[in-house]
Amino acid sequence: MKDTVYGLKNETKSKLLFWNKIESKAVEVVLVFIFIGLIALKVFTTALTFGWLKYLFA
Secondary structure, three states: OHHHHHHHHHHHHHHHHHHHHOOOHHHHHHHHHHHHHHHHHHHHHHHHHHHHHHHHHO
């Protein structure tokens, strides 16, 4: 369990260091939009899947 928590903390620190090393604001904006787009795509496709399942069992 401690190994897992240590691994998560280490991974979070490395991601934060990567984010802080980005010098261009344009690159940061692009990365944020990509992240939001991936989440939106996942939510959208999940909603479509559940709608399809609802009609399948109706």
